[in-house]
Amino acid sequence: MSESTGDGVSVVEGLAKVEVPAGRVCKSDDVFYNPRMRICRDLSVLSALVFLENYNIKEGFVLDAFAASGIRGLRYLLECGSHVGKVVFNDLNPKALDCVRHNLGLNGIDKSRAELMMEDARVAMLRLRNKCDVVDIDPFGSPSKYIDCAAEAMAKISMLGVTATDTAPLCGTYPVVCYRKYLATSYRYDGMYEAGLRILAAYIIRIFAKHEKAFLPVICFGREHFLRVQGVVKRNLREVDRLLLKRLGYLSVCENCGHRVLAEEKTSRCEVCGSEKVKNAGPLWTGEFLNEGFCKSMARKIEKEVGWLSDESVKVINLLQEEARVKKGLIYDTHFVCKKWKLKFPPRVERLVEALKDHGHDASRTHLKPTAIRTTARIDEIVEVSRKMKM
Ligand SMILES: C[S@@+](CC[C@H](N)C(=O)[O-])C[C@H]1O[C@@H](n2cnc3c(N)ncnc32)[C@H](O)[C@@H]1O
Ligand SMILES: [Zn+2]
Numbered sequence: 001m002s003e004s005t006g007d008g009v010s011v012v013e014g015l016a017k018v019e020v021p022a023g024r025v026c027k028s029d030d031v032f033y034n035p036r037m038r039i040c041r042d043l044s045v046l047s048a049l050v051f052l053e054n055y056n057i058k059e060g061f062v063l064d065a066f067a068a069s070g071i072r073g074l075r076y077l078l079e080c081g082s083h084v085g086k087v088v089f090n091d092l093n094p095k096a097l098d099c100v101r102h103n104l105g106l107n108g109i110d111k112s113r114a115e116l117m118m119e120d121a122r123v124a125m126l127r128l129r130n131k132c133d134v135v136d137i138d139p140f141g142s143p144s145k146y147i148d149c150a151a152e153a154m155a156k157i158s159m160l161g162v163t164a165t166d167t168a169p170l171c172g173t174y175p176v177v178c179y180r181k182y183l184a185t186s187y188r189y190d191g192m193y194e195a196g197l198r199i200l201a202a203y204i205i206r207i208f209a210k211h212e213k214a215f216l217p218v219i220c221f222g223r224e225h226f227l228r229v230q231g232v233v234k235r236n237l238r239e240v241d242r243l244l245l246k247r248l249g250y251l252s253v254c255e256n257c258g259h260r261v262l263a264e265e266k267t268s269r270c271e272v273c274g275s276e277k278v279k280n281a282g283p284l285w286t287g288e289f290l291n292e293g294f295c296k297s298m299a300r301k302i303e304k305e306v307g308w309l310s311d312e313s314v315k316v317i318n319l320l321q322e323e324a325r326v327k328k329g330l331i332y333d334t335h336f337v338c339k340k341w342k343l344k345f346p347p348r349v350e351r352l353v354e355a356l357k358d359h360g361h362d363a364s365r366t367h368l369k370p371t372a373i374r375t376t377a378r379i380d381e382i383v384e385v386s387r388k389m390k391m
Helices: 035-054 071-079 094-106 121-127 144-153 175-182 192-210 237-247 292-304 311-324 334-340 349-358 379-388
Strands: 002-005 008-013 016-021 060-064 084-090 114-117 132-137 154-164 214-223 226-234 248-254 260-263 278-285 330-333 363-365 372-375
Touching (some): 008 071, 016 071, 016 094, 035 071, 035 132, 035 154, 035 226, 035 292, 035 311, 071 084, 071 094, 071 132, 084 121, 121 144, 132 144, 144 154, 144 192, 175 192, 192 237, 192 248, 192 278, 192 330, 214 237, 214 292, 214 311, 260 330, 311 363, 334 379, 349 363, 349 379
Parallel strands (some): 060 084, 084 114, 132 154
Antiparallel strands (some): 002 008, 154 226, 214 226, 248 260, 248 278, 330 372, 363 372
16 A cells, blocks of 8 residues: 655555655665565565464564665564564665664654664674574575575574575576576576575575574565575574485476476486486475475464455465475476477366366465466376366
8 A cells, every 4th residue: 555745655564654765666766665575575574473483582683684665674573573572674775774764763663673774784694693583685686695694693593584586597597697696507497486496495505504504494485576485594403414415406397298306316317208308407405395384374374363464465375375285296387288288278277286186196276376286296197187177
């Protein structure tokens, strides 16, 4: 919801109200605010709340490392109740900090609960070494250069959320850039957001390992303009080794038949059609994409208490909960399957999900694409079930 107030625009988002300069949303704006990122903020704050409750953390310490208008930090303060005690709002841009100051007043936030910092986010994170219960990294473009310092900032048990808006490298349009930034090869295919998220998660895991901290992803989500990974951080070397050695690998896609598989090693031959035209994306995270218990707790919050989520976010959280149940499933776009296997029509997503379940496979819709499914079935099995379905 927004209304114009002369030289600024007043926006209500969740329980917070902010005033931001009027104008287009672009990098050169005085103070950046993008209403299209609301869903990202809704889910970031809700997952922090679930984490803080799960670990019984009261008066938690939060760093909003790229604050801009302060909307995220304000929402942590207003929506996490007694679980958040203080937020540090950091931004390099002095105009952003003026805006944060104004918005703190607008929301009646007590001075003792907010601190302003004007540092490069890396410096801010090093200053707050081992102190932060929640760190929110939401830069322009790639977050890759901030992850080392984030590892330093995290408390013994804490939550890190990272946004990447450089979806083109991560999702395979620019694989060379992806390699440079994330030390992994990306690949463009119909389920590319999943591979992009898994590459981002693996990158954070590897960087954190150097700092002897385990980063365990609990929700990976996104839209075409951003990817976001939220994970629990623990200072626990055994977990570091378990995560690193056992659950980093590759997502391999057969260019001949479209089959795909997650494995520890690269695949050279397709198990469905025998083709050697197989492309490997990675190293990436092959473990849980969405933690079922965590997603359930988020969904329970919608039913019980949280009235501050947008309708779109509620829909996405319900989809995340469905998707989390399909533990070993991968994403397939029904339009891609239809074209590749020369089906007459793409099957309707909801009906295909039900039909796959009737045939003993795990399947669900996915929040990443309305025309896609997540399933444990192989591509030839998806095709077989689709052919049996009555149109
Ligand atoms: C994408 S915006 C943040 C949006 C905000 N988190 C939100 O949800 O509306 C990125 C912000 O980071 C700031 N910034 C850019 N580089 C920075 C750096 N190295 N350290 C700290 N802040 C930085 C910019 O001034 C800008 O306000
Ligand atoms: Zn194949």
